[in-house]
Amino acid sequence: MDIQAKSTFAVSERALPDAGGREAAIERTAAAFGLSAAVTVLFNTVLAWVKDAYPPLNSLMAAATGHHWRTHGIIDVVVFFLLGYFFLTQGRTTKITDRLVIGVAAAAVIAGGGLAAWFFLV
């Protein structure tokens, strides 16, 4: 019984730091890609503004894939994954903080409002 208890303790002791390390790695990735998501949704709105205001860019994006919307979507997805990878390798954002949660919410609201305002006014 004693041996079994010691054995169980040894296993859990070994498992805990691994589990903690894995959890920290998952959170580090989630934080990096969370920051990337916030930046990408704002980038999406800025790209829509610039594309709409500057027809040569719209034409260039249309020529790239056959339609400007298709190019826009591909650029957004690529930016999201590249920025996420960049933030992850930089290691500056390692935890999900209140600021990051508010940042993602604020970015989505500002980006959505910016799109609606642009197409309402222009």
Place this chain on the structure above:
Amino acid sequence: MTASDIILYAHPTFGVLGIMASLWVFVEALNASEANGRRIVIGSYIVAGCLLLTGMFAGWWYTELYGHFEQPVILKGPWPWAHSFFMETKEHLFFIPLILALYLPFVARINLFKNTRARAMVMVVTALIILNGLAIEGAGAIINGGVKVAFIHTGA
């Protein structure tokens, strides 16, 4: 019913399924425990999958058919703003819930019952997908209305 009709109706269908899956993940995150972590992860992948399929079907419809058939009809009808405001906003607004949906599986893998900030992030992201999704579905209904009133107006 043609293939293009099926694609037209598939995009809001997957959009609604994505909204419902987001609501499911939101409620699971609200009640996060050791028991429902796997359901939250599965739900997050369903949200991402539904939004990707919505984008693919909507993208095909928008880039291949809408500009040739519906857009000119709407612009000649009494509701030209159904395109100039609602479609223009909707087509770019869609990328916001898409990016959030692609992000969701990254954060849903964290043990939400232990990490309150990650739980808040999942709830914020899913709430934003739900609200954006409902706005986009509503815009789709107005665009559809723009086509109908144009046909009524012209007697076509």
